[in-house]
Amino acid sequence: MNSLFPLCLIFSFILPKFASSTVLFQGFNWESSNKQSGWYNSLINLVPELAHAGVTHVWLPPSSHSVSPQGNFAI
Numbered sequence: 791m792n793s794l795f796p797l798c799l800i801f802s803f804i805l806p807k808f809a810s811s812t813v814l815f816q817g818f819n820w821e822s823s824n825k826q827s828g829w830y831n832s833l834i835n836l837v838p839e840l841a842h843a844g845v846t847h848v849w850l851p852p853s854s855h856s857v858s859p860q861g862n863f864a865i
Contacts, residue, residue: 794850797830800837815845 830850840848 794830797834797837797848797850800834811844812847813843813845814847814849815840816849 833848833850
């Protein structure tokens with residue numbers, strides 16, 4: 791949770807207050823949790839580049855494989 795706070799803080803300053811369009815960056819793949827330094831930790835270095843490219847939102851789902859046998863997060 792502590793590593794997510796700096797990312798949220800950075801995005802709170804980068805995101806435009808009145809955007810005319812929205813670009814969502816889906817920041818994960820099935821092996822996100824296997825990256826040695828942590829995929830989400832390395833994304834923090836890409837924030838300025840993503841913002842410059844027009845990305846306004848980033849979705850970061852849990853960085854682990856599903857615990858359900860179906861492969862989803864069903865409740």
